[in-house]
Amino acid sequence: MGRFSVRWRVALALGLGSVLLTSVVAVVIWNLTSGYMLRQREQSAVRQAEVNVRLVAEALRNDSDGLNELLTGLTTGPDSTVLLFQGGQVLTSGRQVDARALPRRLVDLGRAGTPASQRLVVDGIPVLAVTLPIESTDGAYVELAPLVQLDRTFRFLSGLLVAVTVISGLLGVVLGSWASRRALRPLTELTKAASRIAGGDLRARLPAQNDPDLTPLAATFNSTADALEQRVRRDARFAGDVSHELRSPLTTMVNAAEVLRRRRVEVPGTAGRALDLLTSEVDRFARMVVDLLEISRADQQDEDPTLETIDLGSLVRNVIAARPGDQAPVHAQSPPPQVLGDRRRLDRAVSNLLDNAERHAGGVVRVTVFSCEGQARIEVDDAGPGVPPELRDRIFDRFDRGARAGSRGGDTGSGLGLALVAQHVQRHGGTVHVEDRPGGGARFVVEIPEADR
Known part of the structure; x- marks a missing residue:
């Protein structure tokens, strides 16, 4: 049982x-x-x-x-x-x-x-x-x-009594199922609301209850959700304010580091190595501040901007074409899938996936765009060693850099890129996960509901 x-x-x-x-x-x-x-x-x-x-x-x-x-x-x-x-x-x-x-x-x-x-x-x-x-x-x-x-x-009497017994049992099961469904409906609503909050929808609330036994539960849950939403928004505003205040001194630091980088040949020995370390950390700091501003802006935004129908094949090609260096091969289904979304956020999500592959996985091997069972699917294959199963959920958390946690260097990242990908995809009602690529490496998969044609 x-x-x-x-x-x-x-x-x-x-x-x-x-x-x-x-x-x-x-x-x-x-x-x-x-x-x-x-x-x-x-x-x-x-x-x-x-x-x-x-x-x-x-x-x-x-x-x-x-x-x-x-x-x-x-x-x-x-x-x-x-x-x-x-x-x-x-x-x-x-x-x-x-x-x-x-x-x-x-x-x-x-x-x-x-x-x-x-x-x-x-x-x-x-x-x-x-x-x-x-x-x-x-x-x-x-x-x-x-x-x-x-x-x-x-x-005849024995058959009738047996039939009545069986029918009574079936009716009991049906009645029990109906009664338990009605009795557990508040619990189902609570589970859905909690799942929405866990998924990032801080506006999820329980409906008002007329049952005196359920009213305290709904009121307590809603007050807890209100407090959590206010806390998250305060933290987001704080992060946004701090990031905004850091932009001016950071701009000065980035410009100064660029000047020092041009004159690197004039600084030999230990001082030169220290300069390399300084400029790489300044670059990393600059990326982190930009990512923090992006996350805080997304956390504070109550309503999505005006959505548009987006051709995912064209969007991915444009993002890749705007990047320096060798162009990764793109394989898009014909006709390519279309989604209803925010072009800026989807651009940023695809760009972060490409950055992640170039910095941590030896580059992008292939990008595939197609539709599958009503979902628009983007697959980014890299040439790295793959992601261990125990880290496949953690890498989408903020400031989690997986196996590179605690390391320093110009290619370690801030730990916010994949978190931004998950946040932007979630805003579109989709999901992102990582799996093994056939032949070795990792495959990052983004799935977003297709737009009605």
Whole structure:
């Protein structure tokens, strides 16, 4: 049961309870009904046999020649049988049966003067055997009353009770599923709202609840979400303010570093190596400030700008064409997929993926753009060693640089590039992940819902 969801556990528990309750009721009904009907049939058969045996005894006392005709007249139907045991002879009327098929004890009781009855199956037909002694003789009168109709009634009743039990169980499962769905609806809404907040939608809230038991839950969750949103926006504003304030001194530092870089040949030895380290750190610092400004601007932006339909094939080609150096090969489906989005953010996402491949993975091997099951897909293959499975989620976190964490140098990056990619793609309702590239290396995959054509 632990492997099932709460909803199914409730449904199965209610279904099982319904089956148990209905089974108990069905057993009680079966015992009462079948016992009553069987007693009535036995009483009727015994009374009829008592009347018949008196007629037979009278005929035997008078030595009537019409005994066979009398026995024939005592049979009530084609399935009934009358047997007269007298001396060593057995007279049979009605449906012919072998007297040896009857229990010996049943006949002996009749001969001994003790009335008896017993349910039997003779030649495939259920019967009620009634044995009565014959006065003034040592014989026995046996009448086999058919129970075919009663047996059919019992079968119909048992089938009906079993069907009712099964239907009751199914109805219990359906009712339990419906009731648990309604009972767990607030939990489902809570899960969806929490998932939206975890995905970056800080405006997700629970709807107002009329149930007094759920109102405190919704109010507490919404107040917590409000506090979290305010905290995140304050942090984003702080990061944006700090980054903005750093732009002026950073511009001065970048220009000064560029001047020093031009005169690098005039600074030999240890001072030259220190200068190289200084200029690389200034470049890294400049990229970090630009990325921080981008992230803080995205965090503070409540509404997306006006969206447009974008040809992803053309967008990727334009981004690659604007980059210096060798051009990475682009393979785009014809016609290329189109998405509804913000061109600037998608440009930045593709550019950051290309930068990541060039700085950390030996360059871009291939960029592929195509559509798959309603999703526009961009694949960026690199020539690096690939990304270990344990780091494939972490590398999209802010300031996480994977295996290069703690290292310094001009090519280590700030740890914000892939975080920006994830943020921009998420703004478009898409996802980004990394997987192994056939033949070695990593493949970064961006999936965004296609625009309606």
